[in-house]
Amino acid sequence: MIMPYESERNIAIQAVQAAAHLCEQVRREIVPEAIEKKDKSPVTVADFGAQALICRALSTAFPQDPVVGEEDAADLRTPEMTERLAQVTQYVQAIVPDATPDQVTGWIDHGNGQVGSRYWTLDPIDGTKGFLRGDQYAIALALIENGEIKVGVLGCPALSFTEGQTGLMGVAVRGAGATLSPLAGGAPQSIKVVSADQSDHLRFVESVESGHGDQSRQAAVAKAAGITQDSLRMDSQAKYMAVAAGEAALYLRLPSPKTPDYREKIWDHAAGVILVEEAGGRVTDITGQALDFSLGAKLVNNQGVVVSNGSIHDPVLAAL
Numbered sequence: 419m420i421m422p423y424e425s426e427r428n429i430a431i432q433a434v435q436a437a438a439h440l441c442e443q444v445r446r447e448i449v450p451e452a453i454e455k456k457d458k459s460p461v462t463v464a465d466f467g468a469q470a471l472i473c474r475a476l477s478t479a480f481p482q483d484p485v486v487g488e489e490d491a492a493d494l495r496t497p498e499m500t501e502r503l504a505q506v507t508q509y510v511q512a513i514v515p516d517a518t519p520d521q522v523t524g525w526i527d528h529g530n531g532q533v534g535s536r537y538w539t540l541d542p543i544d545g546t547k548g549f550l551r552g553d554q555y556a557i558a559l560a561l562i563e564n565g566e567i568k569v570g571v572l573g574c575p576a577l578s579f580t581e582g583q584t585g586l587m588g589v590a591v592r593g594a595g596a597t598l599s600p601l602a603g604g605a606p607q608s609i610k611v612v613s614a615d616q617s618d619h620l621r622f623v624e625s626v627e628s629g630h631g632d633q634s635r636q637a638a639v640a641k642a643a644g645i646t647q648d649s650l651r652m653d654s655q656a657k658y659m660a661v662a663a664g665e666a667a668l669y670l671r672l673p674s675p676k677t678p679d680y681r682e683k684i685w686d687h688a689a690g691v692i693l694v695e696e697a698g699g700r701v702t703d704i705t706g707q708a709l710d711f712s713l714g715a716k717l718v719n720n721q722g723v724v725v726s727n728g729s730i731h732d733p734v735l736a737a738l
């Protein structure tokens with residue numbers, strides 16, 4: 419039997435594993451420096467290297483598919499950044515030995531594609547602030563067709579749910595379930611969200627960065643929905659992994675009062691959303707609407723995100 423999206427899934431897994439390897443290599447060998455982007459957020463050589471590797475793999479395997487990625491190479495091409503580009507190229511060469519700086523910027527810019535009827539979305543490092551702090555981060559890749567997420571791969575190099583096993587990868591294909599496996603390779607295990615009666619896992623997760631949400635309202639809503647434990651704060655889409663694997667029942671991302679007009683980016687959510695849905699959970703915005711991945715790089719029709727095990731979703735929306 420042919421599994422749906424088998425080649426997309428396999429290429430995505432290999433690409434995410436290679437990118438995760440690059441990111442961990444950077445974290446081991448240097449103290450990654452943050453370059454400030456126009457929006458004041460940080461980017462590092464690892465973000466660029468990971469985007470280059472994944473875009474290279476996708477452009478080779480699926481040359482027709484646009485990739486909507488977070489980063490672009492415009493700044494890297496400037497003369498002041500020559501040394502930085504050389505550093506990115508050196509890390510890429512650990513996996514693609516003959517890669518040149520021109521190829522690297524070309525691969526990164528392959529991620530400047532537009533949302534269409536079929537496209538990939540890529541966050542080469544989700545949670546760059548977590549990556550810089552030595553905390554959680556994720557490599558997030560998803561395939562979307564006609565607005566529906568079909569495949570999602572989430573690599574979380576610093577994540578551990580069982581002692582002695584760090585580095586996890588979540589994989590989901592629409593209609594085929596979600597699995598968790600060691601990022602370095604190994605047998606995938608099916609995952610399921612927590613059920614309502616497993617009260618010890620009725621925790622909620624939220625961002626580390628207070629500016630990415632509304633932590634006081636998040637605490638109040640979780641409490642109103644019956645969650646009495648303190649939140650677990652985690653960077654990146656690792657939060658979606660926690661819900662999909664049954665380690666938490668709820669992930670709340672309510673609009674920050676400081677940035678009420680902020681709209682979520684597709685690459686910050688797509689891979690995580692399909693993982694949670696295929697593990698039996700539910701994802702909506704704060705008004706209960708589905709996230710609309712058909713409109714562009716931003717979720718312009720949605721505000722905030724509510725991710726749950728399903729059973730507590732309606733009580734949470736009611737509390738909101």
Ligand SMILES: Nc1ncnc2c1ncn2[C@@H]1O[C@H](COP(=O)(O)OS(=O)(=O)O)[C@@H](OP(=O)(O)O)[C@H]1O
Nearest residue numbers: 543544545546547625626627630652653654677680
């Ligand atoms: N104002 C505001 N509101 C909501 N979200 C924002 C905001 N600003 C940035 N971002 C995006 O948040 C992404 C990482 O946030 P996380 O919550 O996953 O991690 S963290 O704990 O906050 O670091 C982060 O993704 P990366 O840039 O890939 O790290 C941003 O895209």
Ligand SMILES: [Mg+2]
Nearest residue numbers: 459460488546
């Ligand atoms: Mg960023």
Ligand SMILES: [Mg+2]
Nearest residue numbers: 541544545686
């Ligand atoms: Mg991100």
Ligand SMILES: [Mg+2]
Nearest residue numbers: 488541543544
């Ligand atoms: Mg990112």
